[in-house]
Amino acid sequence: MPGREPGARSASVKDVAAAAGVSLGTVSNVLNRPDRVSPETRERVQRAMSDLGFVRNESARQLRAGTSRTLAYVMLDASNPFFTDVAAGIDTAAESVDLALVLCNSRNSAQRERSHLALLEQQRVQGVLITPVEPDSPALEELAQRGTPVVVVDRTRADQSFCSVAVDDVLGGRLAVEHLLDRGHTRVAYVGGPRHLGQVADRLRGARDAWSAAGRPEDALVEVETAALTVNEGREAGARLAGLPARRRPTAAFCANDLLALGLLQHAISSGVRVPEELAIVGYDDIDFAAAAAVPLTSVRQPRQLLGRTAAELVLDESANADHTHRQVLFTPELVARASTLG
Amino acid sequence: MPGREPGARSASVKDVAAAAGVSLGTVSNVLNRPDRVSPETRERVQRAMSDLGFVRNESARQLRAGTSRTLAYVMLDASNPFFTDVAAGIDTAAESVDLALVLCNSRNSAQRERSHLALLEQQRVQGVLITPVEPDSPALEELAQRGTPVVVVDRTRADQSFCSVAVDDVLGGRLAVEHLLDRGHTRVAYVGGPRHLGQVADRLRGARDAWSAAGRPEDALVEVETAALTVNEGREAGARLAGLPARRRPTAAFCANDLLALGLLQHAISSGVRVPEELAIVGYDDIDFAAAAAVPLTSVRQPRQLLGRTAAELVLDESANADHTHRQVLFTPELVARASTLG
DNA sequence: GCGTCGGATTGAAACCTTTCAATCCAGTTC
DNA sequence: GAACTGGATTGAAAGGTTTCAATCCGACGC
Numbered sequence: 001m002p003g004r005e006p007g008a009r010s011a012s013v014k015d016v017a018a019a020a021g022v023s024l025g026t027v028s029n030v031l032n033r034p035d036r037v038s039p040e041t042r043e044r045v046q047r048a049m050s051d052l053g054f055v056r057n058e059s060a061r062q063l064r065a066g067t068s069r070t071l072a073y074v075m076l077d078a079s080n081p082f083f084t085d086v087a088a089g090i091d092t093a094a095e096s097v098d099l100a101l102v103l104c105n106s107r108n109s110a111q112r113e114r115s116h117l118a119l120l121e122q123q124r125v126q127g128v129l130i131t132p133v134e135p136d137s138p139a140l141e142e143l144a145q146r147g148t149p150v151v152v153v154d155r156t157r158a159d160q161s162f163c164s165v166a167v168d169d170v171l172g173g174r175l176a177v178e179h180l181l182d183r184g185h186t187r188v189a190y191v192g193g194p195r196h197l198g199q200v201a202d203r204l205r206g207a208r209d210a211w212s213a214a215g216r217p218e219d220a221l222v223e224v225e226t227a228a229l230t231v232n233e234g235r236e237a238g239a240r241l242a243g244l245p246a247r248r249r250p251t252a253a254f255c256a257n258d259l260l261a262l263g264l265l266q267h268a269i270s271s272g273v274r275v276p277e278e279l280a281i282v283g284y285d286d287i288d289f290a291a292a293a294a295v296p297l298t299s300v301r302q303p304r305q306l307l308g309r310t311a312a313e314l315v316l317d318e319s320a321n322a323d324h325t326h327r328q329v330l331f332t333p334e335l336v337a338r339a340s341t342l343g
Numbered sequence: 344m345p346g347r348e349p350g351a352r353s354a355s356v357k358d359v360a361a362a363a364g365v366s367l368g369t370v371s372n373v374l375n376r377p378d379r380v381s382p383e384t385r386e387r388v389q390r391a392m393s394d395l396g397f398v399r400n401e402s403a404r405q406l407r408a409g410t411s412r413t414l415a416y417v418m419l420d421a422s423n424p425f426f427t428d429v430a431a432g433i434d435t436a437a438e439s440v441d442l443a444l445v446l447c448n449s450r451n452s453a454q455r456e457r458s459h460l461a462l463l464e465q466q467r468v469q470g471v472l473i474t475p476v477e478p479d480s481p482a483l484e485e486l487a488q489r490g491t492p493v494v495v496v497d498r499t500r501a502d503q504s505f506c507s508v509a510v511d512d513v514l515g516g517r518l519a520v521e522h523l524l525d526r527g528h529t530r531v532a533y534v535g536g537p538r539h540l541g542q543v544a545d546r547l548r549g550a551r552d553a554w555s556a557a558g559r560p561e562d563a564l565v566e567v568e569t570a571a572l573t574v575n576e577g578r579e580a581g582a583r584l585a586g587l588p589a590r591r592r593p594t595a596a597f598c599a600n601d602l603l604a605l606g607l608l609q610h611a612i613s614s615g616v617r618v619p620e621e622l623a624i625v626g627y628d629d630i631d632f633a634a635a636a637a638v639p640l641t642s643v644r645q646p647r648q649l650l651g652r653t654a655a656e657l658v659l660d661e662s663a664n665a666d667h668t669h670r671q672v673l674f675t676p677e678l679v680a681r682a683s684t685l686g
Numbered sequence: 687g688c689g690t691c692g693g694a695t696t697g698a699a700a701c702c703t704t705t706c707a708a709t710c711c712a713g714t715t716c
Numbered sequence: 717g718a719a720c721t722g723g724a725t726t727g728a729a730a731g732g733t734t735t736c737a738a739t740c741c742g743a744c745g746c
Contacts, residue, residue: 010490012732023696030673038694053489058465060412061731063402069462076429079631087421091448095455100462103421105447108484114706119412119443121439122401146396147353209361231635260634269612269637270682285507288422292605294612332725339613355702366726371704381724403702406731 011052020048031056062124070100071310071315073153074113074121074130078105078257081287082133082304085154090129090309099126099315106133116141121148127315129153129308135198149318153311155198156328163314165307165329167201172300172333173206176254176282177221179298181214181337183280183343185252191237191264192256193225200229200256203284207254222250229256234263241279242271250342258290261297265340269294280341296338303331330331354395363391374399388434396428405467413443414658415463416496416651417456422449424630426474429496431653433472440659442469449476456598457482461554464491468654470658472651473497476547478541494663496654499671506538506583506657508650508672512542515643515676516549519597520564522641524557526686528595528622531586534607535599536568536581541597546627565593572599577606582623585614601633604640612637623684639681644682646674667674 012025020027021318022041028036030045037045048054071094075083087103096103102118106113111132114315117139127149132140135155144150144162154165180188190207192200204223211221224240226233234255240266241249255261261283268275275281275295285291286301310329318324356370362368365384372380373388380388391397405411414437418426418477430446447463449456453476460482463471470492475483478498487493487505495507523531533550535543547566554564567583569576577598584592584607595655598604604626611618618624618638626633653672661667 013734014732024733025696025698025735026499026694029695032734036694041694053485055489057406057466057467057732058408058462059402060701061465062404063400063703064732064734066701066734068402078421078430079424081422081424084427084448087448088450091450100447100459103448104443105427105430105446107431107434116443119401122399122404124400124402146398149509161721212655231631235635262632266637266639270639289605289632292578292609293462294609296609296613356704357702367703367729368705368726375704379724384724400702403731404704407702407704407734410702411732429721433727 010057011054012057013054015052016045016048019052020045032177034076051137068124068126069098070102070123070125071312072102072104072116072125072128074106074116074120074128074132076106076131076133077108078103081289082257082285082302085287085304086131086308086311088203088307089310090312091308092305093309093312095318099316103168105305108133110134110137117143121146125149127151127239127319128313129311131155135238138225144203149315151311151315151318154307160326160328163311163318163326163328163330165311165314167302167307167331167333169202169333170206170209172284172302173208173254174210175206175333175335176203176284176300177207178214178281179211179256179337179341180252181210181216181251183341185280186216186251187220187222187250187252189221189224189241189249189250189253190224190256190324191224191226191234191260192229195225197229203254203256224253226256226260229259229265231259231266234260234265235267236263238264238267238271242267242273249299251278252276252282254282254284256284258283258285258287258297259298261340262289262293265293265297276343277337277343282335282341291336291338293340295340297338298338298341301334303333345670350671353400353676354397355400356397356675357439358395359388359391360398362395363388375656385397408616411467411469411659412441412447413466413468414445414655415445415468415471416465417447417449417459417471419449419476420451420515421446424632425600425628425645426497428630428656429474429645429651432653433655434651435648436655436659438550442659444655451476453477453480454537454587461488464489467491469662470494472658474498494661495660497613501667501677501683503671506669507659508654508657508669508674510645510650510674510676512545512676513549514527515627516546516551516597517553518549518676518678519627519643520550520553521557522680522684523595523597523625524553524559525675526684528593528623529559530591530593530595531565531595532565532567532584532593533599534567534569534577534596534615535572536570537578538568540572546597546599565591567596569599569603569634574602574606574609577603577608579606581607581610581614585610585616595619595625597625597627599627601626601628601640601642603633604642605636608636608638610638617686619682619684625678625684629679634681636683638683640686641681642679644677644679646676650674 106117118246283297283299289297290297597598626642629642633640633642
């Protein structure tokens, strides 16, 4: 038997009021300003509510009150642990101000992203946090224009028409390569792609900066471009590196993210290349699986939870304060050295 | 400047109607039954909508129409790739019937789970899919009782008062151990815990069944209980196994999930134990990281996406068909043999 | 006893959309 | 030219909650 008896629709405040012998307004007061109603009445009403199985209708509440109690995070790819950690950070912040967080997964599709945004706007959510498929999409602008606070997470936009939180990827790239230089490597690979992704380009730039600042010849930093930031592509890149003649083969690789690094590591192990003796590896993101890899991975850590928390704070500020001004927050990454580079 | 000019609230159908010189009802028709309105009028109205930046108010729509366009999945732990894959399956099904999916993450907390459920019920979502912290919680029952379709995902309940989809964990345990028996192992560890989790218990039961069916002595299947199903606990378990005297040390381990198996693998590699020659490992779930591990992991695969899709279909059936009857769907797992057990 | 005060309660309006029966109107048929 | 047809449009009601000005009532001061 599915649910309630046929014909019975769920009880409304009106039913509760009748059952408790009070007016409609009093029931509402019990719900929203319990202190304004006398203890006896309050209890009578609450009793009626539970007797009738009353469940407040959020649509009606929101329609009348004009405010919603939810925040949304549109994530780029829920299967990347990095983003779920960011989401956890947002959740923590949302929880502390008693807002619910709903997650939407665009799964890398601009089309899905669009339809999620449309629905969220119709739902009048308090704010939208998003790691967009395409940071410069005009759809975001329009959404903000029409009055929904929007914060861009882990991406930056050319203009400053939004709040955003991100991590300094150029610095991250520099840290990684400086570490490898410290360890004495003279021939290093940068593994990442596609090149048009902001992250990939910025990390490469940082790597190049550090490389030339150390006075190394440009062509000793070899770029290995991949088609995506996945474990599979990392393995693939491993094969390509292995194919190089020994003289030109790098002794270390800096990967644009940990998934690539894990793939590369796997290729190395399965083909008998010792890590880090023959090939040192640096990843990026420091997801939990990095520390837990067969050879624990040196990685550039991004403050994932903090990223999320901060983004949530910005969106809340924008939604609450009339004199809000947009801010671009840039966090500093940190290198975590582990066995994959430490002989 | 945050959003629209002060004072301007978003346009309503009424505004659109006025701007287009038609009645309210016509605007609604354009929105909901565009074929009923003449092409010229329709266009005029649509033009007015975009001029005014009209965004339909979903609360009002839902209040009047009485139906919501969303499905919800309350996940146990968004950072476990297994659940995000299940979510992707649900999403696919939801998309095909034009429902939006919102994800909530209870992060293993019964309290968070409760508050998510309460809000979802108030929002009158079309249905709730959930992997509960505690499958036998009465809260689920009450929710269903009051009329929200509920489907339990990847768990089973003692009674049959819900639809549920799960995978046959007893069979999965059997498959794993049969495989190890085939490979000639005579001393095997079962790594998992805490024991009160349904999954952990069922997989152990299957393992024992296979073991005794093969006529092996009971005490040659050693149980290693862990405090949680995480990578860290897996490493920990590795240390415990290594501590056993060689005579009593198992030559293979069957882990209750892949995270444990990955941790165990990591411990083995870092302490020089060869996999699979000295220690064969079987995981469970076959998450993507399993195939991508340093030594690709043999694992018991669950049809994750299918699990999600099926759950979504059940909840939709329950929400649409008055004569719906609850079903408990049990899928069959499948062993995927890889290098971690294949010499 | 009268007037006043303040906390508790009430009742009606408002939020925005959808629905549906009623109306309108331009053609068509006889 | 009257009667009808059927598609397009209209107008009002309804949905469940919150809000807020108004009312009620018992207590208190004088």
